[in-house]
Amino acid sequence: MKKTSRLVAALAAGALALGLAACSPGTNDAGLTTGSSTTAPLLTLGQIIEPTSFDPAVSQEGNSMPYYQAVYDTLIKRAPDGSLEPMLATEWTYNDDRTALTLTLRDDVTFSDGAAFDADGAKANIEHFIETKGPQANQAASITSVEATDATTLVITLSEPDPSLEYSLASSLGFMASPDAIGSEDIASTPVGSGPYTLDSASTIVGSEYTFVRNADYWGDALPYDSIKFVLLTDETARVNALRSGQINAAVFTAPSTAQELESSGFTVEGQLGDFSGFVFFDRTGQLNPAFADPRVREALTISIDKEALLENVGQGRGELTNQIFPSDDFSYDKALDTDDRFAYDPDRAKQLLADAGYASGLTVTMPISPVFDPSIYTTIEQNFSDIGVTMERVEFGPGQTIPALLGGQFAITYFTLATFNDWTTVRQYLAPDAPWNSLKTEDADLAELIKAYQYATTDDERTTAGQAMNEYVVDNNWFGVFSRVLSTYGHDDTVSVELQTQQAVPSIYNYSPAN
């Protein structure tokens, strides 16, 4: 995202033009090494979630992305570091006020049902995505029209600039299915795309194993594996055992202690700083609990937590302390906010802040308890709160109930671990007045101005200035009480080389290759 799309597109187009003749043997334009010495018949990955539907319009992201990437190409591709590369679109440019994106599409792509890919098909896919209103519908929220001006030119018109549109076109919004398949009931279980693989229904057991075999007619350079098998292993222990016994080559793990266990067994553990954990202060205007309207109370609750001990003891040290919610690989990130000691553990100052805010005699806080998180986290919070005279009342939730309750505006505060997105998705997910995680719809005129400045920025320098100001405002005003950024755990055996994908829970399927 930090490189402009125009620059990337130009470089990529140049590379494409020269690459066919000039690139060294065994290297394709996706950056993967291929050839007989680095191909393998099968890659088996342990997955923690099953695909709910293969209709791209209702696709899930995060852990589900590889299922869709196997069969569908996106208009734009995200490299492991997040930079954008051509895929079905060879180049793309914005108009001056960034309200119209013109994409030039490939003319040599065919779907697995034989239908040709063209601008009309791309238009049909995006319109289907908008009409279906799936889980990622917000990715198309700013789109007012889609036009196929000729077979290889697509123009997407926006009601206002959407700084994450290109990112979205490399995600759910960008998945392209055969126009003959979209809208049919069959596509939910029988995907028809132009991707490097096709679903092998005969070898697939829904809810257990999903096997994809090489698409012999794939338009691009082949990926190294003849087939990819996803094995659904929802239990962490089962994933560890499957990896240790050689049944899978790689998987994501969620328990902090697993990394050490895998390393001691000789497996390679990759990790990247991603999700952030801490308090979400929903009630910044005191609608549910008047105390929360005072930023000093929110700051007191944040600094009452011994974040370092929590990270060390519960998180096994897998993470880094931070105070910000923005990702480290986008414009708004400010390294100084990671180490800012204003929010360091200080119960005495927390008590003083509460006293200054008029709560010297104590405060009662209602805390939703999710079954997803280690119970000891809540115990630690309760003890730390107690040390500064804050009483924590627990409201327990069963599986699947917590998030609807949180997003329903029933709580002033919660502890949670939230996904890290690109800057603009972070705004739309956590900060905007209609953001789902701004569940009590806090509107702040100053923040709105900063958000607008970021949205309408036209250069990287402008985005950096506006983004960091927005980030600093959120931190200064205690919209969140961030504890740390979590280091992910991705374990694999020695037959596989893998590059993690920034801002994605698991690597994209393009990021695997056989280890030499």
Place this chain on the structure above:
Amino acid sequence: MLSFIAKRTLLALSQMLVISAVAFFLLYLSSSGIARTILGEQATEEQVAAKTAELGLDRPLPVRYVEWLLGVFQGDLGRSYFTPQDVSDALISRLPTTLSLLIATTIIAALIAFALGIAAAVYRGWLDRLVQILSIAGYAIPGFLFALLLVIVFAINLGWLPATGYVQLTTDPLGWLKTVILPIAALSIGVIAATAQQVRGAVIDVLRQDYVRTLRSRGLSEREIIFKHVLRNASGTGLTVLGLQFVGLLGGAIVVEQIFALPGLGTVAIQYTSRGDIPVVMGLLIITSLIVAVVNLLVDLGVGFLNPKARVA
């Protein structure tokens, strides 16, 4: 006999009706955010309201229950909220995994438990004490711990058997056997422990009966006394315990299927319950209730066959 079966069937049906009603109301009353969960965090309030209406969740609960029940009687368990599958398809495709696991476990555990129980009761002495110690140990060790131990030894260290996964019995019987040996072993230990103790006690009781002494005085061989007379009278207890254990195994299968990644009803229970897919959970409830009812009926018939007095009762 037919009226006995009819009575038990009616009783089972009424039990299932009550269980389904209680579960339906409890599940829906405690799940207000279904549409939000389905649509995801980014959905607007309007989208959530539209989804709620589409699923009929804005209609009165009793009306929805009656409609669901009428569907069940027609074999229609509804459609999953989260996957493009009919509930009956989702469950029936996983039923063979769980049933084959439970039936094989029960048969193997029954053979071992009866052998141990009879041997302990007949020979007493050190063998009896050994069986009792093993039973207590089997009872004390949690099934999941035993499962993990088996995986580490036989799958990871020795590499003899797969740590996870499942092969259909009809596709590859040998492959199926390899994938179920460890799960069956993990599930069996508790069943053997409980059943062997009960069989031992029942056989000892029967051996003390006057008619056994009479049989001996008439010169019948000990083998004939044990296997023809004692076992028949003692088996009722063992069979009843086995029936209860089979029902308990449905719960144990949830853990074991997770550890071994078996695509059975236990895995469904975990996956679909945790995300609030109520149609699937209700379907699961109906199927497991049906299994329990059928097993109880078979146990009653078995006990009645072995002991005509029980049939009259």
